[in-house]
Amino acid sequence: MISSLSPAQDVARQLHDAHEQIKEKTLTHRRFKHQDIVPLLQALNQPLSVSQVGESLEKRPIYQVKAGSGPTNVLLWSQMHGDEATATMALFDIFNFLQAKNDGFDTFRQAILTKTTLHFVPMLNPDGAERFQRRTATDIDMNRDALRLQTPEGAILKNLQQTLKPLVGFNLHDQNPRYSVGKTGKQAVVSFLATAFDEDRNINEVRQRSMQLIVGMNRVLQQFVPGQIARYDDEFEPRAFGDNIQKWGTTLILVESGGFNGDSEKMTIRRLNFVAILSALKAIADETYRQEETAAYQAIPENGRLLFDVLIRNATVMREGHPVLVDVGINHNEVNDKAAKTFSYKSSVEDIGDLSTFYGLEEIDATGLMLAPAYQYSDTLDTVSELAKLDLIALRQQGVLVFPVRKAQADTFPTQPVHVLYDGELPAQPLQLEQIPTFLLKKGDQIHYRFVNGFWKENPDTLQNGVID
Known part of the structure; x- marks a missing residue:
């Protein structure tokens, strides 16, 4: 039987099916802490390397995981908000995937590792994660600190963006699980956003790339949660990191993990993050995202509150x-x-x-x-x-x-x-x-x-x- 799926969708299905064997099995709930991920980081092997890029207000080390040797830099960070841990779990699953061999994904993996250099910052807000709260220990929302940089964690993020000058950045969050897909009664399992870089919400090459990559991510996820992918409102927020990083020249993809009915620990959405992020990294490596039409991004329904x-x-x-x-x-x-x-x-x-x-x-x-x-x-x-x-x-x-x-x-x-x-x-x-x-x-x-x-x-x-x- 001939598959009706595109090559990217077909590989995404394989990644989805393989996730149970690949995932980091020590992470079984969302309320893990910094001390729980440090041993996992210390155990990482080639082709991954780990370095400390700074520390939080309460002196918890903040780490970067690096992989690949390609000319295109990509920066991914999770848990900017301490109680938004779904993507952190997915990043550790991706670490396991990048270390694997002879599992049927070698060609896929090598395309990413030879054409891109990946820089991951899992748990950017370890003090907030310690309390499982949104804000940092300064009581400041880090995602509203891109201008003043009063949080040490925010300063670390800006320094990474300014020094690495990544082509693409992935800003990984969780959103209210009660968002609906537009005016439907369907729950928004995942929402995306190509953040605006100005009040007029103009589209330049940098933002267009965000939209094109999101179109591909949406397509691969629709086969798992049809009709349950939404688009976040793109009103410009001048204090936010996502909007400013887009303004500073890095294509910014905001991923918001919503809810999946009956899965309070978000293990289903963790798997979807794993699939969507890896699919996007492959599209960056191969530049296949250039084939996507931005109109398909605008066609994704916005989040509703129904x-x-x-x-x-x-x-x-x-x-x-x-x-x-x-x-x-x-x-x-x-x-x-x-x-x-x-x-x-x-x-x-x-x-x-x-x-x-x-x-x-x-x-x-x-x-x-x-x-x-x-x-x-x-x-x-x-x-x-x-x-x-x-x-x-x-x-x-x-x-x-x-x-x-x-x-x-x-x-x-x-x-x-x-x-x-x-x-x-x-x-x-x-x-x-x-x-x-x-x-x-x-x-x-x-x-x-x-x-x-x-x-x-x-x-x-x-x-x-x-x-x-």
Whole structure:
């Protein structure tokens, strides 16, 4: 059977399929820290070399990984924002790929290594990664520091761009997982941007190259996540590194890793980064990107903001004795634990009303159902640990989801799907903006859905953490 894929798409499919064997297997979640990647960097072998290019405000070394001997310099950096780690994982997968031999990709790999010289900076913001926060230890957003250069990490990045003068730079980020592809209900799994270099968003040769490379990256990814690639808004931001690096003469490709439903640790998008970046590096090496039309870049839909994590449609609530039909948008918000290696969810009611033009990653049609307060346990427990003495499964079936406790710590998260109250009662109304979404959906006396902290599924394997309020 003759393949209908282009050569680049065909190789991308092979890379995608091989990723499981190639990937760096010690990186299994997004909240790794600087100390976790240092041994991996120290273990790298030819054709890769590692050098220190500076240090963070808190004296953590910032490293550069170099590969290749070609005349075209390419600069790639990840985790400029400390809590955006998807591409860092992909870069370590690429390091493994570049060190491999006799795996069917030797010709592909050698084309990149002989025609380009690659300069990688994984984890540009190690202090932010330590806390799993966006900003550096200066409390400055590094991506708004391209002019003043008050962050040492930002100064390192500008120095690399000015001294290496790379033809192409890859600015690797994560974006809000609730972006939609245009006005569709599809989640933007990956978004690209050819950043503007001036207020008028003009297109010169440097920016045109960005667009052409993104067209190729979009094409290879569409076969894995069809209709789920978007384009970031290109409004000029005069303080941002992406816009300025484009202005300074380096073709800039912004890659934003969004969300993939059911994959909170972004392992699927990590694989897509691996495929897209390697495909682009091959296009740079062979200059095949020159064949692409910029109109195909403009045809990629822009990011929209039309998604909630959960959208309940057509629920009825009582207001002053009158039934009111509403939709309810709920988002699950990640909260780091103290060590920032794991997280729990604290959900929120984001919007109420007519949300017919929005979508949910998960949706419930509540037509004919009344949204009512969850039932509260009749006694007040001394501590959260006393929950273990109760038959929570039976109580849940009865709609008893809320448990008063005398001694508890706010913003902590029981492993059981319960809503713990330690300070006062639930609001009189069953539904308010910014409320933690714990309630019932009923028809008469029959309970159809039991929501705790925005989650409702009954399967023990899919029940999420509770919350202390």
